[in-house]
Amino acid sequence: MEDIRTGVYICHCGLNIAGTVDVEEVANYAGTLPAVVVARHYHYMCSDPGQALIKDDIKNLGVNRVVVASCSPRMHEPTFRRACQDAGLNPYLFEHANIREHCSWVHDDKRLATEKAKDLVRAAVRRVSFHEPLEIKERPLNPNVLVVGGGIAGIQAALDIANGEHRVYLVEKEPAIGGHMAQLDRTFPTLDCSECILTPKMTEVGQHPFITLLAYSEVEEVVGSVGNFKVRVKKKARYVDEEKCTGCGVCEEKCPWKVDSEFEMGLGKRGVVYVPFAQAIPHVATIDKEHCVYFLKGKCRACQKFCDAKAIDFEQKDEIVELEVGSIILTTGYDIFDTRRIQQYGYGKYDNILTGLEFERMTCAAGPTEGKVLLKNGQQPGSVAIIHCVGSRDENYHEYCSRVCCMYALKYAHLIKELTKAEVYQMYIDMRCFGEGFEEFYRRVCDEGVNFIRGKVAKVTDVALTEDEQGRLIVAAEDTLLGRMIRVPVDMVILCPALEPRSDADGIAKLFTINRRADGFFMERHVKLDPVATATEGVFIAGCCEGPKDIPDTVAQASAAAAKALSVISRGRVVIEPTTAQVNEVLCQACGRCEEICDFHAPKIISKDGLRVSSVDAALCKGCGACAVVCPTGAMSVRHSTREQIKGMVEALLEV
Amino acid sequence: MAEFEPKIIAFCCNWCTYAAADIAGTSRIHYPANVRIVRVMCSGTVDPIYILRAFEMGADGVLVAGCHEADCHYLNGPLKCDAMFEKIKKMVNTLGLEGERLRREMIAAAEAPIFAHVIEEMVEQLKKLGPSPLREGVKV
Numbered sequence: 001m002e003d004i005r006t007g008v009y010i011c012h013c014g015l016n017i018a019g020t021v022d023v024e025e026v027a028n029y030a031g032t033l034p035a036v037v038v039a040r041h042y043h044y045m046c047s048d049p050g051q052a053l054i055k056d057d058i059k060n061l062g063v064n065r066v067v068v069a070s071c072s073p074r075m076h077e078p079t080f081r082r083a084c085q086d087a088g089l090n091p092y093l094f095e096h097a098n099i100r101e102h103c104s105w106v107h108d109d110k111r112l113a114t115e116k117a118k119d120l121v122r123a124a125v126r127r128v129s130f131h132e133p134l135e136i137k138e139r140p141l142n143p144n145v146l147v148v149g150g151g152i153a154g155i156q157a158a159l160d161i162a163n164g165e166h167r168v169y170l171v172e173k174e175p176a177i178g179g180h181m182a183q184l185d186r187t188f189p190t191l192d193c194s195e196c197i198l199t200p201k202m203t204e205v206g207q208h209p210f211i212t213l214l215a216y217s218e219v220e221e222v223v224g225s226v227g228n229f230k231v232r233v234k235k236k237a238r239y240v241d242e243e244k245c246t247g248c249g250v251c252e253e254k255c256p257w258k259v260d261s262e263f264e265m266g267l268g269k270r271g272v273v274y275v276p277f278a279q280a281i282p283h284v285a286t287i288d289k290e291h292c293v294y295f296l297k298g299k300c301r302a303c304q305k306f307c308d309a310k311a312i313d314f315e316q317k318d319e320i321v322e323l324e325v326g327s328i329i330l331t332t333g334y335d336i337f338d339t340r341r342i343q344q345y346g347y348g349k350y351d352n353i354l355t356g357l358e359f360e361r362m363t364c365a366a367g368p369t370e371g372k373v374l375l376k377n378g379q380q381p382g383s384v385a386i387i388h389c390v391g392s393r394d395e396n397y398h399e400y401c402s403r404v405c406c407m408y409a410l411k412y413a414h415l416i417k418e419l420t421k422a423e424v425y426q427m428y429i430d431m432r433c434f435g436e437g438f439e440e441f442y443r444r445v446c447d448e449g450v451n452f453i454r455g456k457v458a459k460v461t462d463v464a465l466t467e468d469e470q471g472r473l474i475v476a477a478e479d480t481l482l483g484r485m486i487r488v489p490v491d492m493v494i495l496c497p498a499l500e501p502r503s504d505a506d507g508i509a510k511l512f513t514i515n516r517r518a519d520g521f522f523m524e525r526h527v528k529l530d531p532v533a534t535a536t537e538g539v540f541i542a543g544c545c546e547g548p549k550d551i552p553d554t555v556a557q558a559s560a561a562a563a564k565a566l567s568v569i570s571r572g573r574v575v576i577e578p579t580t581a582q583v584n585e586v587l588c589q590a591c592g593r594c595e596e597i598c599d600f601h602a603p604k605i606i607s608k609d610g611l612r613v614s615s616v617d618a619a620l621c622k623g624c625g626a627c628a629v630v631c632p633t634g635a636m637s638v639r640h641s642t643r644e645q646i647k648g649m650v651e652a653l654l655e656v
Numbered sequence: 657m658a659e660f661e662p663k664i665i666a667f668c669c670n671w672c673t674y675a676a677a678d679i680a681g682t683s684r685i686h687y688p689a690n691v692r693i694v695r696v697m698c699s700g701t702v703d704p705i706y707i708l709r710a711f712e713m714g715a716d717g718v719l720v721a722g723c724h725e726a727d728c729h730y731l732n733g734p735l736k737c738d739a740m741f742e743k744i745k746k747m748v749n750t751l752g753l754e755g756e757r758l759r760r761e762m763i764a765a766a767e768a769p770i771f772a773h774v775i776e777e778m779v780e781q782l783k784k785l786g787p788s789p790l791r792e793g794v795k796v
Contacts (some may be wrong), residue, residue, distance in 0.1 A: 072678045074674075074678055098678075098693070101677065101678040101679075101680070101681025102681060102693050103689075105681035105682070105684055106684070106686050106687055106689075106772070107686065107687075107688075107689040108686065109689065112689035115689075116689050116692070119692055120692065123694070506726050509726055509727070510726055513729055513730070513731065515671065515672070515723070515729075515765055516726065516727060516764075517764075517766045518767060523765060523766065535671055536729070599731040599732055600730075622729075622730055623697060624697050624698040624700070624701050624729075624730040624733065625696075625697055625698060626698070626733075626736055628701065628703070629700075629701050629703050629704075629736075629740065638697070638701075641696065641697055641701075643705065646694065646703070646706055647705065647706055647709055650665060650706055650710050650713065651709065651713055653663075653665060654663065654665070654713035655713070
C-alpha cells in the first residue's frame with residue numbers, strides 16, 4: 001500500500017476566517033500532524049490560484065490526500081473535489097473542515113476559535129487517512145417528467161418541457177386544472193382578465209401531444225432517485241367515462257341535487273354531477289360521490305338517463321397508474337388562511353363579510369352575481385372596508401408577508417369604484433407595492449379617491465354606538481398615523497387572508513423526501529442561489545408551494561424549474577453517487593436485518609455460489625447507513641461514511 | 657483555576673442540523689466554542705459505538721441532532737434515532753454517566769437559533785455537572 005501523503009490548506013476567506021482564527025498557527029500545527037507532508041494557508045482557497053496550490057502539490061509533492069479548512073462543505077466541497085480530480089487524484093480522497101460557518105462566524109474569542117479550528121483540522125486529517133478512492137458510475141436516465149399540481153405553475157412548467165418534446169405527466173388532484181388562478185377575476189396591476197390569459201394555456205395542456213394529463217388523481221408513492229423515479233398515481237373514479245363524456249352539461253342540468261360550488265367559493269351552486277367551471281380542462285363531468293343520492297340511497301340515476309354519450313358509469317373504480325420519470329416538479333400551491341380563526345373579524349358571524357377569493361368570484365362576469373358587487377339584500381354597498389394582513393404579518397398566525405394582498409386590495413378598491421361608486425377604506429399595516437407597475441397602480445388608485453387608514457384592525461362588529469352606525473358593520477381600528485382609535489361604519493367588509501402552506505404539505509414533503517421551512521412552505525436547496533432545487537436531487541419546486549408569490553413570479557419560477565428538469569434530461573445520464581452501502585461477504589451471516597431496516601429496499605439476501613449473503617442495489621441505496629448500524633457482524637458499511645472514518649474523527653477530536 | 661470548559665461532540669445530520677449550524681454561521685448567531693460537530697448522513701444512523709467511544713475518550717457531553725420526522729431525507733431516520741437513543745441512554749446510565757450528558761434533538765435546517773440555544777444550554781448544564789467521570793485523570 002502506498003504511503004499516505006496529506007496536504008492541508010487553510011483558507012483565510014479574506015478576514016471571514018482569518019479575522020477570528022489564527023490561520024498561520026493552524027497551518028503550522030497541521031504541518032506537525034501524522035502523514036501531513038505540506039500545510040499551507042492562503043487568502044481564498046476557492047479562487048483559481050488557491051486551487052492551483054492543491055493541484056501543484058498533488059503533481060509535484062505526490063500529495064494523495066487533501067484537506068481544505070474553509071467554509072461549509074455544503075458550499076465548496078464540489079469545488080475542491082473537482083480540483084483534486086483535475087490533478088488526477090480521486091475526488092473522494094478529499095475532506096473538508098468547516099472552520100467558517102462552524103467556527104469563525106459563530107465565535108469571537110480568537111484563542112478558542114483557533115483551538116477549535118485546529119481540532120477540526122486534526123479530525124479531518126484523521127478522517128481522510130481512512131478515505132478510499134471511489135468510482136463514479138453513470139447510468140442512463142428516463143427523460144419523462146412528472147409535474148404535480150395543475151395551477152398556473154404546473155401548467156407553465158409542463159408546457160415548457162413538453163414544448164421541448166419531452167413527455168410530461170401532469171397530475172392534478174381536482175377534477176380540472178387551473179388552480180386558484182382560474183378563480184381570479186382580473187389580475188393586478190394591468191387588470192387583464194385572469195381567465196382570458198389562463199384558458200389558452202389550459203387548452204394547450206389539454207391538447208399537447210407531449211402532455212399526459214392525469215386530473216382528479218393523486219400521487220401515492222414515489223421510489224427511486226433522479227433519472228429513475230417510479231411513481232404510483234391513483235386516478236380517482238369520476239363515475240364518468242372521460243373518453244365518452246362530451247362535457248355538454250346535460251347531466252348537471254338534470255341532476256336534481258345542488259350543493260355549494262367550491263369554485264364559486266360557496267356563493268353559487270353546482271350539481272352533484274358537475275363540470276367545475278365553464279372552461280374546465282379536461283372538460284368532463286365528475287360525480288361527487290359524497291353527495292350523490294344514488295350512492296347514498298341507491299336511487300336516482302337521472303344523469304345516466306339523460307346522458308346521450310352513455311358516459312355515466314356508476315361502476316367505475318379508482319385506477320392505479322404506474323409512471324416512470326427522471327425528474328419531478330412540485331407545483332402544489334397554497335391554501336387560504338381560514339378567516340374564522342380570527343373571530344373578532346366576524347367572518348361567518350355577520351353577513352357581508354367576504355374573503356378576497358369570494359370577492360373575486362363576485363366581480364367576475366361569469367360568477368354567481370354576474371359581476372355585480374352586491375350585499376346579501378341585493379343592494380349595492382355604499383361603503384366597503386378592505387382589511388389587509390388577515391393572518392399575515394401576525395405573530396399569532398403567520399409572521400411572513402403574503403406578498404399579493406396589498407396589490408389585490410388595490411385592485412378591489414379600483415373595481416369597487418368602477419362598479420359601485422362606493423366609498424372605499426383600505427385598512428393596511430404598510431403598503432408594499434414593489435413589482436413592475438405596482439407603484440404606478442397604487443398612485444392611480446390613490447387618485448381615484450380611496451381612503452387609506454394605516455393601522456391594524458381590532459375588530460369588526462355590528463354593535464352600534466351612534467345612529468350612523470345602526471345596521472352597519474363597524475370596523476374598529478387604531479389609526480397609527482393619527483395615533484387614535486377610529487370606528488368606520490361600512491356596508492361590506494373584504495378580508496385579505498394569508499396564503500399559507502397547504503394542509504397536506506407535510507404529507508407531500510414526506511412523499512417526495514423534501515424539507516419544509518419553519519413557515520411550513522417547501523424549502524429550496526439554497527435560498528438565493530438554488531431557489532427551485534430541493535435537498536432531493538431531481539425534485540424541483542415552483543410557485544406558491546415554495547412561498548407566497550404573484551403570478552409573474554410563479555410563472556418565472558415554473559419556467560426555472562422546467563429549465564432545471566430539461567438540463568437533467570439533456571445531460572442524458574445520471575451520476576450514481578458511489579457513497580452507497582457495501583457488503584463484506586466474508587463477514588455477512590445473511591441474518592436479513594439490513595433488509596428489514598432499509599426503507600428503500602436496497603439490500604436483499606440472495607444466493608451466491610450456494611451461499612446466502614446480502615447484496616445491495618446501488619441504484620436504490622441512498623447511503624443513509626441504517627443497515628450498517630444494525631448489522632451485527634460489521635459486514636455492512638457505507639462507502640465514505642465508514643466506521644473507521646467517523647470513529648476516527650471522534651477520536652481525533654478528543655485526543656488532545 | 658480556570659473555569660471548567662466542557663467538551664461536546666455533536667453528531668449532526670447532513671440535511672437538517674448540519675445545515676442549521678451552517679445557517680447559524682451565515683447569520684452570525686454566536687454560541688460557545690465548546691462544541692465539535694461531526695457530520696453524519698442521518699441521525700438515525702449514528703452508530704452507538706461512536707457515542708460510547710466519545711464518552712470513553714473523555715467527552716463531557718454528546719449531542720445527536722437531526723431532522724424532524726416530517727423532514728427526514730431518508731423517510732424514517734428520526735424514528736430509528738429514537739429507537740437507538742433509548743438503548744444507548746440506558747448504556748450510558750450503566751456507565752455511571754448523568755443522563756444530561758447525552759442529548760437528542762430534532763433541529764430543522766431553518767432552526768439555526770435553536771441549534772445555538774441547545775449548545776448554550778448544554779454547556780451551561782455540563783458546567784454545573786463538572787467533567788465527565790470517564791475523563792482521564794478524573795477521580796470518580
